[in-house]
Amino acid sequence: MDFASLIDGALVESVVRALIPILLAALGGLICERAGIFNIALEGLLLIGAFGAVAGSYFSGSAFVGVVVAIASSMAFSLILSFGSITRRAEPIVLGVAMNILAVGITSFLLVALFDTQGVFNDPGIVGMQKIAIPGLVQIPWIGPALFNLTLLGYLALLLVPLIHIVLFHSPVGLRLRGVGERPIAAQTLGVSPAKYQYLALLASGLLTGLAGAQLALGNVVQFAENMSAGRGWIAVVAVMLARANPVATLGAALLFGFAEAIGYRFQAYGLPAQITEAAPYVVTLIALLFAAKYFRRGTVTAEVT
Amino acid sequence: MVIAFVIGAVFIMIAGSDPISGYQSMLRGSFGSGLGIANTIQRAIPLVGMALAIAVAFRAGVINLGAEGQMILGGLVGVLVVLYVPGPPLLVMALACVAGTAAGALWALIPALFQSWPGVPVLIASLLLNYPARYFSSWMVRFPLKDPESSMVATDSFPAGTQIPLFASPSSGLGQTLLNNLGKDNVLTIVGRTVNWSFAVVALLVVAVMFMNARTRFGFESGMHGFNANFARYSGVHSGRLTAQTMLLSGGIAGLMGVMFAIGAPNNRLMDGQILETNYAWTGLLVALLALYRPSGVLIGGIFFAGIIAGSGAMGRDLSMSPQIAAVIQGIVIILIAFRVQIPVRRRRTSSEVVEARMEHDQAEEEVGRV
Numbered sequence: 001m002d003f004a005s006l007i008d009g010a011l012v013e014s015v016v017r018a019l020i021p022i023l024l025a026a027l028g029g030l031i032c033e034r035a036g037i038f039n040i041a042l043e044g045l046l047l048i049g050a051f052g053a054v055a056g057s058y059f060s061g062s063a064f065v066g067v068v069v070a071i072a073s074s075m076a077f078s079l080i081l082s083f084g085s086i087t088r089r090a091e092p093i094v095l096g097v098a099m100n101i102l103a104v105g106i107t108s109f110l111l112v113a114l115f116d117t118q119g120v121f122n123d124p125g126i127v128g129m130q131k132i133a134i135p136g137l138v139q140i141p142w143i144g145p146a147l148f149n150l151t152l153l154g155y156l157a158l159l160l161v162p163l164i165h166i167v168l169f170h171s172p173v174g175l176r177l178r179g180v181g182e183r184p185i186a187a188q189t190l191g192v193s194p195a196k197y198q199y200l201a202l203l204a205s206g207l208l209t210g211l212a213g214a215q216l217a218l219g220n221v222v223q224f225a226e227n228m229s230a231g232r233g234w235i236a237v238v239a240v241m242l243a244r245a246n247p248v249a250t251l252g253a254a255l256l257f258g259f260a261e262a263i264g265y266r267f268q269a270y271g272l273p274a275q276i277t278e279a280a281p282y283v284v285t286l287i288a289l290l291f292a293a294k295y296f297r298r299g300t301v302t303a304e305v306t
Numbered sequence: 307m308v309i310a311f312v313i314g315a316v317f318i319m320i321a322g323s324d325p326i327s328g329y330q331s332m333l334r335g336s337f338g339s340g341l342g343i344a345n346t347i348q349r350a351i352p353l354v355g356m357a358l359a360i361a362v363a364f365r366a367g368v369i370n371l372g373a374e375g376q377m378i379l380g381g382l383v384g385v386l387v388v389l390y391v392p393g394p395p396l397l398v399m400a401l402a403c404v405a406g407t408a409a410g411a412l413w414a415l416i417p418a419l420f421q422s423w424p425g426v427p428v429l430i431a432s433l434l435l436n437y438p439a440r441y442f443s444s445w446m447v448r449f450p451l452k453d454p455e456s457s458m459v460a461t462d463s464f465p466a467g468t469q470i471p472l473f474a475s476p477s478s479g480l481g482q483t484l485l486n487n488l489g490k491d492n493v494l495t496i497v498g499r500t501v502n503w504s505f506a507v508v509a510l511l512v513v514a515v516m517f518m519n520a521r522t523r524f525g526f527e528s529g530m531h532g533f534n535a536n537f538a539r540y541s542g543v544h545s546g547r548l549t550a551q552t553m554l555l556s557g558g559i560a561g562l563m564g565v566m567f568a569i570g571a572p573n574n575r576l577m578d579g580q581i582l583e584t585n586y587a588w589t590g591l592l593v594a595l596l597a598l599y600r601p602s603g604v605l606i607g608g609i610f611f612a613g614i615i616a617g618s619g620a621m622g623r624d625l626s627m628s629p630q631i632a633a634v635i636q637g638i639v640i641i642l643i644a645f646r647v648q649i650p651v652r653r654r655r656t657s658s659e660v661v662e663a664r665m666e667h668d669q670a671e672e673e674v675g676r677v
Contacts, residue, residue: 055615090644094595097588098644102637108630113320238430251514276444282437289431293424 006086009264012146017248018221020150020157020257021046024212025236026243026250027160028205033245034168035201036194040096041081042209043233044103049074049213051107054126054224055114063129066218071210077103077208100233106199108226122223129153129218151219153211160208162277165247177201209233240286242292253288260284310639317634323625335620336613340493346502346609351501353615354569354608355508358515358601359559365519365599366528366552372417372432373560374587375439381568382443385461385576388569389451389470395467400440402468403565410561411554413439415438420554422546428553438625440582459578462473470570473505474498477612495571504566511559516601528552532599552656560587585633589615614639 025042032039049070054070080099085092110119115121137148147158169173175195179187180234184194209285215225217226235257242250315325335342356373364372384406389399417431453463474481476499484495519525531538531548539545563586568576593611597603618632 084641084645088645093593094592094644095641097595098637098640101585101588101592102641103634105633106631106638109317109627110320111632112627112630116536169674234433238434241427241430271450273445275441275448279438279441284436286426286434288433289422289426290424291436293420 002101009142009145011122011266012142014262015145015255015258016150016154016264017258018261019254019278020154021212021216021220022232022236022239022249022257023154023161023254024157024215025209025233026155026239026254027164027247027292028212029240030237030243030245030247030250031164031177031201031204031208032182033240034178035198036184037081037198038092038096038203039081039202040093040237041078041099041233042205042236043229043231044096044100045074045077045206045209046213046216046233046236047103047107047227047229048077049210050217050228051110051213051224052210053217054121055110057128057218058115058123058126061125063126063127063218063295066127067129067211067214068189070214070217071207074210074213075203075206080211086195086202089253102261104227107224111224111226117140120223120225126218126222127225128222129214151215153215154220156211161251168247179287212236215231232264235281235285238289243257256288257281258286310635310642313446313485313545313638314631314635316591317631317677318621318625318627323627328625330620331624332617333420337618340496340675341500342616342620343493344497345585345620346674347497347501347505349615350609350612352506352563353590353593353612354605355403355504355511355563355566356509356560356586357597358508358565358590359556359607360587361491361514361597361599361601361604362518362559362593363552364594364598366533366558368549368552369427369429370417370432370556371429371591372414372435372439373590374582375432375436375672376410376414376557376560377587378436378562378581379439379564380406381564381581382446383409383561384565384570385464389462393464396456398465398468399569400437403570403625405560406565406568407562410564411558414553414557414560415550418546421549428480428549430439430629443581444578447517447576450480451576451577456575458575460575462576463575464569464669468569469574469630470491470502470504470566471659472499472571472673475571486613491653492498500572502566502570502571502572507566511610512601512605519601524551560608569657590634592596596643597638612637 025046028045029039029042041240052073053070055065055066057063060066075098081095084090084095109116115123131149131151132254134148134153137192138144140148144208149167150158166174168178176187176192179190179192180194180197187194187197212232215228218229236254239250239253240255260281260283264280267280268274268277311329315328318325318328324647334348337343349537356377359376360370360373384402387402387405388398388668391401413435414432416435417426420431421428447461449460451461453460471478472481474484474495476482476485479500481495484492484498489496508577517525521528527543527548527629528543531543535545538548547668564581567573567581567584568588573580583596590608593604593607599609614636615632618635621627622631
């Protein structure tokens with residue numbers, strides 16, 4: 001096997017394609033983490049968003065409506081977690097796991113109830129998102145087609161990284177959000193309502209996972225498949241931990257995962273069984289964690305969970 | 307509960323069926339008929355076992371999210387033993403159980419070691435290890451182990467007598483006695499020919515864990531470690547070793563559940579995705595959390611959720627709806643229970659709001675270091 005031929009422009013393109021849904025979902029998880037809520041429902045939110053996107057696009061004939069429906073359904077679904085964990089003070093892990101099970105159930109169930117299909121729903125009626133090439137820049141070899149020929153959501157995802165960084169670290173809203181996550185009591189004495197900010201953070205994660213779902217189901221492919229999020233939400237959860245809830249580092253973590261997924265597909269073309277290459281992103285993430293482990297020494301997430 | 311059923315009814319109506327007849331068939335399919343009870347018990351066995359595996363870990367403060375992978379690998383190794391090890395069937399069966407338990411335990415040990423060095427939290431490592439286990443076993447069943455003569459994606463059928471036998475199959479002496487004395491529609495007869503002997507193993511495990519938690523040093527130390535790991539460490543508990551032992555125990559139980567599910571009658575070959583589809587690991591996690599890690603609660607909660615799974619499965623079949631209605635109803639019930647229960651763990655620890663506020667303050671202080 002010729003390893004040099006594995007890496008080319010097309011690979012860069014598929015890395016970016018694999019990375020965007022994970023990045024969007026991870027940014028949503030990051031905002032929750034900063035607000036002090038451990039959101040492990042990303043997987044379910046992503047799946048709900050993907051279903052909403054396909055349903056919206058199919059019934060309206062417009063990809064834009066699909067994206068709006070995706071956002072709306074993920075945000076509505078995220079209310080379960082906000083109401084449960086903030087208002088009712090229930091355990092977010094229980095809610096998150098239940099929401100993930102529920103999301104698989106609801107989407108597969110509605111797939112039969114609304115579209116009368118099982119497994120995969122692809123229909124010419126589903127309108128996907130158009131890719132928009134930026135003239136000039138798209139001609140740059142290697143990175144041009146990868147970075148400057150994306151869907152609108154793709155550009156948005158990449159722009160959100162610096163944007164969220166600025167909002168988090170250089171704006172009053174970001175300061176209050178982090179204050180709520182780090183010292184809720186202190187925030188409260190200064191007149192900042194933790195509940196309000198946590199609700200907003202969860203809504204934001206609903207919005208971002210909705211976008212991630214739309215990108216997955218109307219951008220990367222144009223169809224809905226049962227359980228099509230396939231662990232990406234979990235990878236997003238891990239990316240947030242790996243990046244210690246820092247937006248730029250989250251991009252790095254998502255990049256690593258995107259690379260593992262893309263190179264896995266590439267190896268598949270060389271005859272490696274799909275089951276083995278599909279496991280690659282998880283193994284790569286674990287190995288990366290082993291190297292990054294020194295960051296976990298103090299105050300791990302585990303301490304927070306128990 | 308009422309709300310859950312109302313929401314469930316809405317979903318049944320979306321699918322174009324009548325909710326009342328839906329719930330009637332759900333009741334019949336879970337606790338309301340002999341076959342329903344048998345189906346419920348059949349599903350309760352692995353569910354209670356998996357919940358128990360997770361409960362022993364969580365009680366010690368070891369967040370094992372990898373029970374799914376441990377169960378799958380345990381099942382795979384058990385099937386390998388049954389298919390390839392020659393010998394007296396009963397001995398092979400016992401060996402399969404031991405090997406599957408060991409496989410689950412060793413797979414679970416990896417995250418425990420990674421936590422000791424270089425320091426990756428068990429929570430993340432165990433979760434990530436689910437996927438290699440899942441894909442590897444899927445590959446094994448699809449290619450090296452696939453029975454070429456079968457149209458299903460499944461292994462060869464197991465040699466005669468290596469399955470875990472039914473509790474009282476119609477051909478056995480006990481089954482005959484039940485059949486003759488109680489008739490073929492009696493609950494006991496139906497349960498006897500549906501449920502296999504792993505029933506007894508899980509029942510024993512529940513009692514053993516109860517005893518361990520209440521009466522042994524390991525049980526005491528792990529409870530203390532889960533309650534407050536720092537306190538346990540100051541009192542001389544070796545945290546790393548306790549985590550490793552806990553993961554071995556938890557993964558071992560999960561692996562055993564995998565084998566018993568895979569080679570337990572009436573299953574006589576392992577199909578691709580067979581263990582994964584059941585979702586016992588994640589449902590078991592929820593049961594463990596809702597039961598506050600107590601074995602008695604795990605038993606009751608496990609049977610209850612098994613009833614919901616069996617009942618909604620029956621409803622799906624009777625009204626020809628997607629079998630996923632089970633996941634929908636299950637999810638709604640859990641979320642509504644979680645809304646009502648309200649952070650059970652903290653409730654137990656603190657009696658007054660003042661203490662709670664101070665705890666939150668301390669926790670916030672800890673978190674500053676992390677962020």
